[in-house]
Amino acid sequence: xxxxxxxxxxxxxxxxxxxxxxxxxxxxxxxxxxxxxxxxxxxxxxxxxxxxxxxxxxxxxxxxxxxxxxxxxxxxxxxxxxxxxxxxxxxxxxxxxxxxxxxxxxxxxxxxxxxxxxxxxxxxxxxxxxxxxxxxxxxxxxxxxxxxxxxxxxxxxxxxxxxxxxxxxxxxxxxxxxxxxxxxxxxxxxxxxxxxxxxxxxxxxxxxxxxxxxxx
Amino acid sequence: xxxxxxxxxxxxxxxxxxxxxxxxxxxxxxxxxxxxxxxxxxxxxxxxxxxxxxxxxxxxxxxxxxxxxxxxxxxxxxxxxxxxxxxxxxxxxxxxxxxxxxxxxxxxxxxxxxxxxxxxxxxxxxxxxxxxxxxxxxxxxxxxxxxxxxxxxxxxxxxxxxxxxxxxxxxxxxxxxxxxxxxxxxxxxxxxxxxxxxxxxxxxxxxxxxxxxxxxxxxxxx
Numbered sequence: 001x002x003x004x005x006x007x008x009x010x011x012x013x014x015x016x017x018x019x020x021x022x023x024x025x026x027x028x029x030x031x032x033x034x035x036x037x038x039x040x041x042x043x044x045x046x047x048x049x050x051x052x053x054x055x056x057x058x059x060x061x062x063x064x065x066x067x068x069x070x071x072x073x074x075x076x077x078x079x080x081x082x083x084x085x086x087x088x089x090x091x092x093x094x095x096x097x098x099x100x101x102x103x104x105x106x107x108x109x110x111x112x113x114x115x116x117x118x119x120x121x122x123x124x125x126x127x128x129x130x131x132x133x134x135x136x137x138x139x140x141x142x143x144x145x146x147x148x149x150x151x152x153x154x155x156x157x158x159x160x161x162x163x164x165x166x167x168x169x170x171x172x173x174x175x176x177x178x179x180x181x182x183x184x185x186x187x188x189x190x191x192x193x194x195x196x197x198x199x200x201x202x203x204x205x206x207x208x209x210x211x212x213x214x215x216x
Numbered sequence: 217x218x219x220x221x222x223x224x225x226x227x228x229x230x231x232x233x234x235x236x237x238x239x240x241x242x243x244x245x246x247x248x249x250x251x252x253x254x255x256x257x258x259x260x261x262x263x264x265x266x267x268x269x270x271x272x273x274x275x276x277x278x279x280x281x282x283x284x285x286x287x288x289x290x291x292x293x294x295x296x297x298x299x300x301x302x303x304x305x306x307x308x309x310x311x312x313x314x315x316x317x318x319x320x321x322x323x324x325x326x327x328x329x330x331x332x333x334x335x336x337x338x339x340x341x342x343x344x345x346x347x348x349x350x351x352x353x354x355x356x357x358x359x360x361x362x363x364x365x366x367x368x369x370x371x372x373x374x375x376x377x378x379x380x381x382x383x384x385x386x387x388x389x390x391x392x393x394x395x396x397x398x399x400x401x402x403x404x405x406x407x408x409x410x411x412x413x414x415x416x417x418x419x420x421x422x423x424x425x426x427x428x429x430x431x432x433x434x435x436x437x438x
Contacts (some may be wrong), residue, residue, distance in 0.1 A: 061418040062381035062411045071408035077219050077404055158284035182294035190283045197282035
């Protein structure tokens with residue numbers, strides 16, 4: 001058995017850096033496309049609604065690990081020379097866009113109908129109605145679920161380890177193989193995820209309780 | 217050079233994919249049952265009056281829900297042999313799935329139990345219903361109906377999560393896919409096909425759950 005020293009800890013921190021970056025890129029990229037998906041999913045055009053419903057259904061009905069594999073090897077087939085980091089980031093962006101799109105569709109539909117009618121009565125056009133009236137309210141409604149998904153996404157980035165991308169979990173695997181101390185290493189790795197995820201979960205459920213109380 | 221797709225190489229191995237799918241269903245079903253048992257026992261302990269039984273359940277739920285399943289399965293995979301328990305990877309995977317699903321089940325079931333109001337139970341007794349009928353008709357059925365949507369969608373998530381069990385070489389669809397990939401080098405075709413199989417599995421499960429719900433919970437609430 002080898003000791004877990006400064007070098008090993010530094011290696012884990014390097015992995016953590018990629019976990020955090022991957023989660024941030026996936027969340028921001030997924031957020032941008034997610035708004036688009038949510039708007040198309042709630043639009044008046046039937047074709048747009050059907051296509052986005054299918055898109056969401058496929059991502060919610062298949063394992064994240066399979067999505068990673070398909071995008072990872074699919075991007076390589078396109079003949080573009082991309083490194084593992086870009087391929088994995090694309091996969092998480094697509095995954096997040098489907099889940100956030102579905103969460104935000106629900107929030108847009110949860111905004112009272114009267115708001116849309118009032119905006120129409122005031123003569124606001126679509127962009128202004130969405131940007132100034134509906135989306136700000138929908139965003140507020142969606143906050144607990146959005147934070148909940150962010151936690152899911154951070155935990156989900158660990159699956160990039162199976163594709164071979166060196167993030168926190170893969171770094172843990174490597175250290176574990178070198179030091180023969182799997183329980184200590186995965187204990188530390190788990191604790192790091194917990195330190196990141198728990199405050200977020202806590203904030204999310206706190207927000208949910210406060211909003212439920214306010215609605216009563 | 218343009219890439220030529222060759223799904224034939226994958227379809228030749230269809231029997232393996234079928235067995236893998238059955239492995240996935242088996243893992244999912246066993247995992248769900250274990251999750252339900254952990255969920256019910258957890259709720260009993262979580263709603264008890266003594267702090268000594270409540271606190272460990274709260275800690276368990278928070279730890280499991282805020283760490284990745286992959287880390288959990290690695291931890292369990294290495295921890296069991298140290299405790300003197302030697303199991304094959306598939307059984308280890310079921311334990312990991314049950315523990316993970318159990319933590320979510322505790323929170324879901326607790327919400328359902330708390331949704332039944334005391335007044336209804338008292339009303340049941342006032343109408344002269346027997347104790348077992350009060351539990352069956354007034355506590356259990358509405359509670360089941362209240363938790364059914366979240367519990368079943370959690371079960372579908374658990375089924376999709378089984379794919380992660382390939383990391384400890386449990387017998388299921390993703391590990392079958394990885395074997396075929398390493399033999400044929402048709403990575404994209406293999407994973408594309410298997411993703412479609414997962415979509416079929418989860419869609420069928422959703423349909424089945426909806427059917428059960430329509431059959432058992434088809435009565436007006438107010």
